[in-house]
Amino acid sequence: MGVQPWEREILAREDMQLTADPLEAATDDHIYFSKEASSGGRGFGGGGCGCN
Amino acid sequence: MGSPCEVLTDGGDKQLADRVSSLVASEAWRIEDKFSRYLDGNVIHRINTAHGEPVAVDAETGNLLDFAATLFDISGGRFDITSGVLRAVWRFDGGDNIPAQADIDNILDRVGWQRVTWAGSQLTLQSGMEVDLGGIGKEYAVDRCTDLARSAANVPAMINFGGDLAVTSPPVTRDAWRVGIEGPNVDAAERLVDLRQGALATSGDARRFLIRDGVRYSHILDPRSGWPVPDAPASITVAADTCTQAGMMSTLAMLRGADAEDFLAAQELLYWCRR
Amino acid sequence: MAAGVTDMTATTKGKERSVFATLAAATCALLGTTAAAPVDAQEEPKWDFNTSLLYYGEDENRVQDVSLKSIIRRLFTDDRTLSLGLTVDTLTGATPSGAIRQDVPQSFTRPSGISSYDVPAGELPLDDTFKDTRVAITAGWQQPAGEKGLLGVGFSASKEYDYLHTGVNASYAHDFNNRNTTVSAGFAFASDSIEPVGGAPIPLTSMLDVGDISNRVGDQDKDVLDVVLGVSQVISKNLLVQANYSFSQSDGYLNNPYKVLSLVDGVTGDTLTRTPGIEGGPSGVFLFESRPDERTQHSLYTQAKYYMNGKVLDASYRYMTDDWEIDSHTLDVRYRWPMGDSSYIEPHVRYYTQTEAEFYRLSLDDSAPLPQFASSDYRLGNFDAITAGLKYGWKTRNDNDMSIRVEWYTQSGTVPAGQLIGNQASRDNYPDLNALIVQFSYRFSR
Numbered sequence: 001m002g003v004q005p006w007e008r009e010i011l012a013r014e015d016m017q018l019t020a021d022p023l024e025a026a027t028d029d030h031i032y033f034s035k036e037a038s039s040g041g042r043g044f045g046g047g048g049c050g051c052n
Numbered sequence: 053m054g055s056p057c058e059v060l061t062d063g064g065d066k067q068l069a070d071r072v073s074s075l076v077a078s079e080a081w082r083i084e085d086k087f088s089r090y091l092d093g094n095v096i097h098r099i100n101t102a103h104g105e106p107v108a109v110d111a112e113t114g115n116l117l118d119f120a121a122t123l124f125d126i127s128g129g130r131f132d133i134t135s136g137v138l139r140a141v142w143r144f145d146g147g148d149n150i151p152a153q154a155d156i157d158n159i160l161d162r163v164g165w166q167r168v169t170w171a172g173s174q175l176t177l178q179s180g181m182e183v184d185l186g187g188i189g190k191e192y193a194v195d196r197c198t199d200l201a202r203s204a205a206n207v208p209a210m211i212n213f214g215g216d217l218a219v220t221s222p223p224v225t226r227d228a229w230r231v232g233i234e235g236p237n238v239d240a241a242e243r244l245v246d247l248r249q250g251a252l253a254t255s256g257d258a259r260r261f262l263i264r265d266g267v268r269y270s271h272i273l274d275p276r277s278g279w280p281v282p283d284a285p286a287s288i289t290v291a292a293d294t295c296t297q298a299g300m301m302s303t304l305a306m307l308r309g310a311d312a313e314d315f316l317a318a319q320e321l322l323y324w325c326r327r
Numbered sequence: 328m329a330a331g332v333t334d335m336t337a338t339t340k341g342k343e344r345s346v347f348a349t350l351a352a353a354t355c356a357l358l359g360t361t362a363a364a365p366v367d368a369q370e371e372p373k374w375d376f377n378t379s380l381l382y383y384g385e386d387e388n389r390v391q392d393v394s395l396k397s398i399i400r401r402l403f404t405d406d407r408t409l410s411l412g413l414t415v416d417t418l419t420g421a422t423p424s425g426a427i428r429q430d431v432p433q434s435f436t437r438p439s440g441i442s443s444y445d446v447p448a449g450e451l452p453l454d455d456t457f458k459d460t461r462v463a464i465t466a467g468w469q470q471p472a473g474e475k476g477l478l479g480v481g482f483s484a485s486k487e488y489d490y491l492h493t494g495v496n497a498s499y500a501h502d503f504n505n506r507n508t509t510v511s512a513g514f515a516f517a518s519d520s521i522e523p524v525g526g527a528p529i530p531l532t533s534m535l536d537v538g539d540i541s542n543r544v545g546d547q548d549k550d551v552l553d554v555v556l557g558v559s560q561v562i563s564k565n566l567l568v569q570a571n572y573s574f575s576q577s578d579g580y581l582n583n584p585y586k587v588l589s590l591v592d593g594v595t596g597d598t599l600t601r602t603p604g605i606e607g608g609p610s611g612v613f614l615f616e617s618r619p620d621e622r623t624q625h626s627l628y629t630q631a632k633y634y635m636n637g638k639v640l641d642a643s644y645r646y647m648t649d650d651w652e653i654d655s656h657t658l659d660v661r662y663r664w665p666m667g668d669s670s671y672i673e674p675h676v677r678y679y680t681q682t683e684a685e686f687y688r689l690s691l692d693d694s695a696p697l698p699q700f701a702s703s704d705y706r707l708g709n710f711d712a713i714t715a716g717l718k719y720g721w722k723t724r725n726d727n728d729m730s731i732r733v734e735w736y737t738q739s740g741t742v743p744a745g746q747l748i749g750n751q752a753s754r755d756n757y758p759d760l761n762a763l764i765v766q767f768s769y770r771f772s773r
Contacts (some may be wrong), residue, residue, distance in 0.1 A: 002507025041628035225576025
């Protein structure tokens with residue numbers, strides 16, 4: 001399953017990357033880590049804090 | 053072609069790489085043999101030794117001559133395949149041997165596409181004139197070889213003749229072909245370009261120039277004056293759909309000298325211009 | 328060196344433009360092929376700067392955060408990347424202390440033990456002690472490993488007045504199947520130390536009067552191990568999916584040292600009262616919370632990115648379960664809609680729901696034996712949360728990226744059936760949360 005190399009034009013787009021905006025993702029991860037009991041999933045972030 | 057030529061295939065096996073390489077090598081040699089001005093007996097030799105007589109040419113040569121004629125027009129006479137004879141007085145070996153004006157004037161009598169008759173598949177040069185397809189040939193060869201490689205096999209390939217290159221498709225093992233553009237230090241890539249499709253070509257004097265009294269003379273000559281184009285950039289690289297377009301745009305820009313950047317900025321191209 | 332792309336504004340340029348058009352046509356005639364595929368070339372940047380300013384504000388005088396975050400990447404040849412990140416957060420505002428509302432005014436000793444604060448009748452007790460600045464740094468190095476692998480290592484550290492974090496991480500990703508499949512594995516190990524203001528209180532002991540820190544012990548530690556295994560797969564030209572399994576093991580001091588539970592009468596549900604000391608103190612009996620000293624979490628995360636006609640849909644789902652008996656589901660959907668050539672709008676909706684921890688208690692019943700573990704931290708409770716927002720992004724004249732997003736985050740929880748005692752049933756007990764998120768980002772490459 002998959003595509004040939006010359007069919008990857010759309011997949012190479014910045015907005016088609018799994019984490020298109022790393023800063024926004026890191027921000028959200030931190031907000032929800034502070035306010036909810038679940039964390040991560042996508043990968044792991046930059047570390048803990050005393051906010052939970 | 054006057055430079056190292058390579059074929060890179062991405063993915064596929066050695067057998068496939070060898071097959072594509074031989075196809076490319078055959079085509080490159082065919083073009084080289086047909087259009088080299090160093091070989092006797094080919095169409096260029098017949099044209100250059102015709103002493104004023106018309107020479108009938110085949111379709112491929114005719115296409116190249118039509119192309120050269122168009123370039124002559126759109127460049128305002130700066131791109132001229134009859135200007136090769138100027139090499140008799142200009143030797144770009146890094147030294148300081150600038151020819152005398154009288155010598156240049158002598159040669160200029162034998163330069164100028166406007167003096168050529170090109171019609172009905174027949175080319176007539178005035179006696180003493182010569183044509184040299186060196187300014188078009190390499191890029192043309194890259195494009196012909198790339199088309200060949202693309203139709204011969206499904207493996208992504210990059211055809212690179214001494215820095216004038218084109219790709220058949222994006223590669224397998226990474227998102228794009230990665231090409232370095234030379235900086236002032238000829239061995240270190242200054243910028244990297246991700247090429248997924250299309251071609252790159254470079255005009256420049258990295259290896260051929262003269263220096264006298266601190267002034268650098270690029271090997272790009274203006275056929276209208278017989279002198280190197282003043283204020284020509286040291287190097288211009290252009291990315292375009294085909295190597296021929298990329299090469300011609302970089303050459304035409306180089307021929308503009310001081311206005312090279314303005315010329316390039318007006319086109320819809322990605323370019324790098326270094327002075 | 329001058330480098331450039333297109334600029335077609337001046338009229339002389341129209342004339343120059345025709346040179347290229349004529350050349351293109353002439354080349355077609357020369358090569359005798361149908362139009363070649365359009366060129367796709369991009370210069371690789373050496374540097375990538377990504378910075379944002381965030382405002383996070385909860386209503387009703389609760390937490391407000393202004394945060395500056397920056398990630399700088401240096402891109403070397405051969406796909407090697409060095410990245411450095413810095414985040415500075417300034418936090419102000421109050422946070423629920425864990426005690427429940429009463430119909431009478433209440434007073435509490437601050438965590439430092441130095442002073443006390445009052446809460447009017449009927450209000451949710453909020454502790455506004457925390458005005459804090461947190462600084463976090465990350466560093467990472469990534470490089471290819473062989474033809475199809477990518478190796479990454481990094482470390483992280485953060486400091487706030489009562490918390491220190493240090494951590495290392497590493498990951499490896501491998502491409503298969505013509506780069507259509509990527510398998511990855513990573514781990515992160517964190518070693519944190521907690522230095523609560525006034526010292527960590529002994530769990531389930533009472534909040535004492537001002538000046539009395541006899542039930543405090545010293546600094547505490549916590550270790551966290553995270554492991555992530557993932558696979559991503561290209562389904563078609565327009566569709567990419569990913570699935571990750573994560574495991575997280577926390578050991579050590581997992582309590583929140585500042586949170587308490589109200590000890591209430593078994594019939595009325597009202598907090599047992601006491602007389603505060605001369606210099607101030609609690610007006611009721613409040614016990615410091617107690618959580619287990621270990622926690623194991625498992626998550627399954629899946630994401631899809633789908634492109635249709637210029638628009639990109641990003642949808643993900645995560646399921647989490649742990650040995651505190653918390654289960655959660657997260658559904659997150661973004662839809663990026665291009666506007667013209669150089670900007671886009673992206674609505675975003677996130678739905679989150681979790682069940683309460685096994686030891687979650689709204690309050691502690693005086694007439695029953697004390698449980699071993701108990702916490703009334705709303706973050707361990709049973710609640711639903713919704714985020715709804717809009718992001719607008721655009722490319723500046725210099726081809727850099729800017730964006731701004733505004734989101735509303737709201738949590739509403741319920742106290743588990745059977746935990747409401749007496750008069751509590753008539754009050755609004757769960758500290759629901761409403762927050763505004765505004766973030767402005769700027770990204771450029773050189």
